[in-house]
Amino acid sequence: MASSETPPDVYDSLRPVPRQRLYLQLVEKLTDFIEREGLRAGQRLPPERELAASLSVSRASVSQALVALEVQGIVDVRHGDGAVLLHEPLGVQVIATLRSRRSRLPEIIEARYALEVKLAELAALRRTDDDLARIDHALALMAVQVSAGDRGEAGDEAFHSAVTAAGHSGLLADIMGEIAPAILETRIESLSQPGRPEASLDGHLAIADAIRSGDPVEAARAMRVHLDLVSDVALLRGDQDIRTHFDHQS
Amino acid sequence: MASSETPPDVYDSLRPVPRQRLYLQLVEKLTDFIEREGLRAGQRLPPERELAASLSVSRASVSQALVALEVQGIVDVRHGDGAVLLHEPLGVQVIATLRSRRSRLPEIIEARYALEVKLAELAALRRTDDDLARIDHALALMAVQVSAGDRGEAGDEAFHSAVTAAGHSGLLADIMGEIAPAILETRIESLSQPGRPEASLDGHLAIADAIRSGDPVEAARAMRVHLDLVSDVALLRGDQDIRTHFDHQS
DNA sequence: CTGTCCTAGAGGCTAAGCCACCAGTCCTAT
DNA sequence: ATAGGACTGGTGGCTTAGCCTCTAGGACAG
Structure with missing residues (x-):
């Protein structure tokens, strides 16, 4: 299989972790975004399609990330409306929690x-x-x-x-x-x-x-x-x- | 089904459930399944494709449910391997035990x-x-x-x-x-x-x-x-x- | 002003497909 | 024989494309 031979990327051994699941990376980016933009409870995240486009991922992945945030009680995703912030995520805290919970x-x-x-x-x-x-x-x-x-x-x-x-x-x-x-x-x-x-x-x-x-x-x-x-x-x-x-x- | 037609109930502001998200229903079915089958930590859930087929939903939805379970620490989804149960969701059985000990x-x-x-x-x-x-x-x-x-x-x-x-x-x-x-x-x-x-x-x-x-x-x-x-x-x-x-x- | 209707745009979910990964197997070279 | 490498089948990861459903809010009638 083509896998075993060294891929195009020369020294990608710099990747110690089996590569984090995409949705976790997205959760991180989203919490960053929330902090950077100073979003407060009640405000809305950008639409899924927009997020997907600007992050260059599929909507499905964005959706998974939102599920993760929803389960954590950070956002409320409302059909036909949008994803509403319930609590500010407190920076690295969230992603750390998610990671440790994995x-x-x-x-x-x-x-x-x-x-x-x-x-x-x-x-x-x-x-x-x-x-x-x-x-x-x-x-x-x-x-x-x-x-x-x-x-x-x-x-x-x-x-x-x-x-x-x-x-x-x-x-x-x-x-x-x-x-x-x-x-x-x-x-x-x-x-x-x-x-x-x-x-x-x-x-x-x-x-x-x-x-x-x-x-x-x-x-x-x-x-x-x-x-x-x-x-x-x-x-x-x-x-x-x-x-x-x-x-x-x- | 005739689902969404909100019944005669006049005060539907009481409507607590605007119909639950699919992934939440699936989470429920999965935890039921775990309990019913008596799965213990370390055992694997059926493959996504199989679950999707037997539950008549798409793989994407099953995947969302698994994300939810993963975020909650119930399950560890391993690429190329499967979804491994980390610990049983504390079941009703325990609650019953606890109640009797009240x-x-x-x-x-x-x-x-x-x-x-x-x-x-x-x-x-x-x-x-x-x-x-x-x-x-x-x-x-x-x-x-x-x-x-x-x-x-x-x-x-x-x-x-x-x-x-x-x-x-x-x-x-x-x-x-x-x-x-x-x-x-x-x-x-x-x-x-x-x-x-x-x-x-x-x-x-x-x-x-x-x-x-x-x-x-x-x-x-x-x-x-x-x-x-x-x-x-x-x-x-x-x-x-x-x-x-x-x-x-x- | 009030109520109805319409619609743009948001999320929900499906379908199909390809890629990456793991573990077991089998096969080869030592 | 045996150690090591390639193969293979099965599993999750993620994308693309598309259609459905829901919500909010504006246009319009009354």
């Missing part, structure tokens, strides 16, 4: 911080011997997998699930269950990095120790440290969102 | 700790001027209500909602939205206690200050303190569960 991984990490740190606390306070047994079992499982060269995501999942159960909070557990499938994706990605399964296992041990000794503060701290590991991965392949973890427990 | 006040408090503390952190890091304006507006609203002898739950709700928005985490916001009805109950109960609205307002001011000055650690601490207020109430009338807050930030 991959929700950063948000998933944030949710894990919120939920699992709390669950670790609760687990330290409430774990029964039975809970501890489940946690230990998960640790053993992952240890076996890791020493066998496996990524050990099954053990990883079992561990987090055991901690969640040990927290004895039905509501939090339900919420965790809801985002669990999404977490799985980050899990696999994280554990695919060299040396990561071992590091993750260490983190688990620290968390388990804290839970065993009934120390909620330490359990929360250990969980944060553990999640920092995961978030690094996610941010690696995801887009550069604002760092979600900072100097915890200063 | 009276589990201690659990609701725990969930609020988990979510809102993190959201306060994020808000301190990410708040825009617009976010701050919303927060201040909520503060003002509650101040007025309280000084008028009202419990001020509307202002309270507005405040927490503004903080949630300022966190700029769609997923966490979604989860908050899910448990919001349950929270309302605790809110009213808490604010019904003498002197409580004033104390709550003070808490809000502290949180707002931290968010304004961009101090995530302080924002989290202030939020914890504030929630401690609420949890006292809940524990009063609920079962005396283990204290969920302890020596934070040791």
Whole structure:
């Protein structure tokens, strides 16, 4: 296929990103335009046809961009009338939001911080011997997998699930269950990095120790440290969102 | 069909739906489909062409719907690969679960700790001027209500909602939205206690200050303190569960 | 002044087509 | 055998062309 040979453009390797979707570029241009023109809420954007012509893209693409802005609540597109600005988009904010939403991984990490740190606390306070047994079992499982060269995501999942159960909070557990499938994706990605399964296992041990000794503060701290590991991965392949973890427990 | 002929209804100014945009209908059908088929994160939606055919719409419309889903972080559309589900749209099933748990006040408090503390952190890091304006507006609203002898739950709700928005985490916001009805109950109960609205307002001011000055650690601490207020109430009338807050930030 | 009608121009949506990309396969050269 | 490159089928990305529907506002009648 003609693709593999270097295209007309000589050094187009300057394109690190697989090229952003057109509608996202257009969203950016539109928000720029709004700012540049100083448009306020209630004012109208130029007609689609006009935008398409001046940006040299098809109407369909402009329309997609408007859908994106509409979903974000920035404009209201009115049939037969035009696209009315609802809120000023606050500059780079919008496009940053859109970009970070394209991959929700950063948000998933944030949710894990919120939920699992709390669950670790609760687990330290409430774990029964039975809970501890489940946690230990998960640790053993992952240890076996890791020493066998496996990524050990099954053990990883079992561990987090055991901690969640040990927290004895039905509501939090339900919420965790809801985002669990999404977490799985980050899990696999994280554990695919060299040396990561071992590091993750260490983190688990620290968390388990804290839970065993009934120390909620330490359990929360250990969980944060553990999640920092995961978030690094996610941010690696995801887009550069604002760092979600900072100097915890200063 | 005879669709557009507006029926006998005289006061059609009530017309909330000037007929929904096609892509919105498709978004609905797609989320239904996801739920019905029990699709989990990582799985793929049918190809655009197939969807277009089976829904009897053009590919362009399907594409718009996918843009909407992508902007919302539900799906990741990968060129040459397909549309991959990132996380299930929080479904009705969860809502049902939550509803049945409505009276589990201690659990609701725990969930609020988990979510809102993190959201306060994020808000301190990410708040825009617009976010701050919303927060201040909520503060003002509650101040007025309280000084008028009202419990001020509307202002309270507005405040927490503004903080949630300022966190700029769609997923966490979604989860908050899910448990919001349950929270309302605790809110009213808490604010019904003498002197409580004033104390709550003070808490809000502290949180707002931290968010304004961009101090995530302080924002989290202030939020914890504030929630401690609420949890006292809940524990009063609920079962005396283990204290969920302890020596934070040791 | 008031109400009706008309129409320009805006978005909504479709159809058909070509291009770019990904992953698996098969085939070749080492 | 096996590593590496080309092929291929399927998927999304985007365009062009065109017709339909809706809204707002002006012209015109009453």
